[in-house]
Amino acid sequence: MKVFQHVTDIGDLRAALAEAQEVKRDRYQWQHLGRNKTALLIFFNNSLRTRLSTQKAAMNLGMNVIVLDVNQGAWKLEAERGVVMDGDKSEHLLEAIPVMASYCDIIGVRSFARFESREDDYEERILDQFIRYSGRPVFFMESATVHPLQAFADLITIEEHKATARPKVVLTWAPHPKALPQAVPNSFAEWMQAADVDFVVTHPEGYELDPQFVGNARVDYDQMRAFEGADFVYAKNWSCPGVTRPADYGRVLHDYHTMMDWTVSARQMAVTRDARFMHCLPVRRNMIVTDDVIEGPRSLVIPEAANREVSAQVVLKRMLEAL
Ligand code: AN0
Numbered sequence: 001m002k003v004f005q006h007v008t009d010i011g012d013l014r015a016a017l018a019e020a021q022e023v024k025r026d027r028y029q030w031q032h033l034g035r036n037k038t039a040l041l042i043f044f045n046n047s048l049r050t051r052l053s054t055q056k057a058a059m060n061l062g063m064n065v066i067v068l069d070v071n072q073g074a075w076k077l078e079a080e081r082g083v084v085m086d087g088d089k090s091e092h093l094l095e096a097i098p099v100m101a102s103y104c105d106i107i108g109v110r111s112f113a114r115f116e117s118r119e120d121d122y123e124e125r126i127l128d129q130f131i132r133y134s135g136r137p138v139f140f141m142e143s144a145t146v147h148p149l150q151a152f153a154d155l156i157t158i159e160e161h162k163a164t165a166r167p168k169v170v171l172t173w174a175p176h177p178k179a180l181p182q183a184v185p186n187s188f189a190e191w192m193q194a195a196d197v198d199f200v201v202t203h204p205e206g207y208e209l210d211p212q213f214v215g216n217a218r219v220d221y222d223q224m225r226a227f228e229g230a231d232f233v234y235a236k237n238w239s240c241p242g243v244t245r246p247a248d249y250g251r252v253l254h255d256y257h258t259m260m261d262w263t264v265s266a267r268q269m270a271v272t273r274d275a276r277f278m279h280c281l282p283v284r285r286n287m288i289v290t291d292d293v294i295e296g297p298r299s300l301v302i303p304e305a306a307n308r309e310v311s312a313q314v315v316l317k318r319m320l321e322a323l
């Protein structure tokens with residue numbers, strides 16, 4: 001594997017899920033694969049899970065790991081070509097990328113949506129430059145539009161906890177005080193559309209996800225109706241994707257105080273089929289989900305986060321095998 005961005009990059013999902021279970025049986029059985037190989041993890045944004053789980057996965061494989069927080073100690077990086085660099089940016093990505101690549105074998109990058117323009121974000125300008133100019137395999141650790149390590153971990157978690165062959169999985173929008181990217185719901189939708197599940201999305205009007213990710217998934221603006229008979233509830237906030245009105249891209253469309261009936265609580269969970277609750281974390285309690293639901297016996301948020309180590313290990317293992 002040279003790039004890990006979309007669900008198609010992982011190939012057959014059955015095989016990927018089987019490999020995840022093989023990792024869980026003994027995660028240290030491939031220490032020879034990573035010997036004298038270095039993973040460089042580059043963070044333009046904050047992280048708890050991605051940072052720790054990906055380092056752990058690389059160490060499980062016997063790799064060396066270097067973590068760079070670009071905004072804490074590195075030079076500020078320019079991403080546009082052709083600008084006169086007389087501002088606060090001291091170095092250009094076009095030099096920084098090949099330099100960083102010269103010290104490692106595999107590169108992971110986290111670079112969130114900037115919300116300056118929908119085109120810039122959806123063209124994946126930053127990650128594309130890493131793919132083009134590093135000469136190394138590149139995996140996305142949440143880019144402007146996707147978070148595939150999260151979606152893969154989510155799929156592993158659903159597979160482990162499903163009680164029926166084809167569970168009903170509901171992705172629900174939930175309120176949040178600040179504008180958040182669409183990367184998590186985009187990837188979750190993309191991976192659920194590729195998996196053997198009955199997938200439904202529910203959100204207020206105006207938050208329609210990009211068709212390249214959501215495809216022809218069922219969308220219901222009535223959250224209670226969408227929750228009926230659900231086996232898994234996956235909550236997430238996202239800002240306006242700007243599909244129908246590009247000018248609204250990245251906006252929070254309503255004052256969140258008026259949207260609090262979308263917070264996942266016992267009221268909605270009551271109409272499900274005793275659904276499991278999922279969220280990628282970090283989560284704002286009593287905005288996205290009530291304390292009782294996230295703490296309750298049906299919550300999967302901790303095993304879901306633990307599976308981030310597993311999804312990262314499958315991806316790194318495949319990249320090492322293809323070096
Ligand atoms: C990020 C987001 O919503 O994309 C990261 C989630 C994994 N969340 C925040 O910035 C709070």
Ligand code: CP
Nearest residue numbers: 047048049050280281
């Ligand atoms: N879920 C997730 O990616 O968490 P972090 O932002 O803490 O890495």
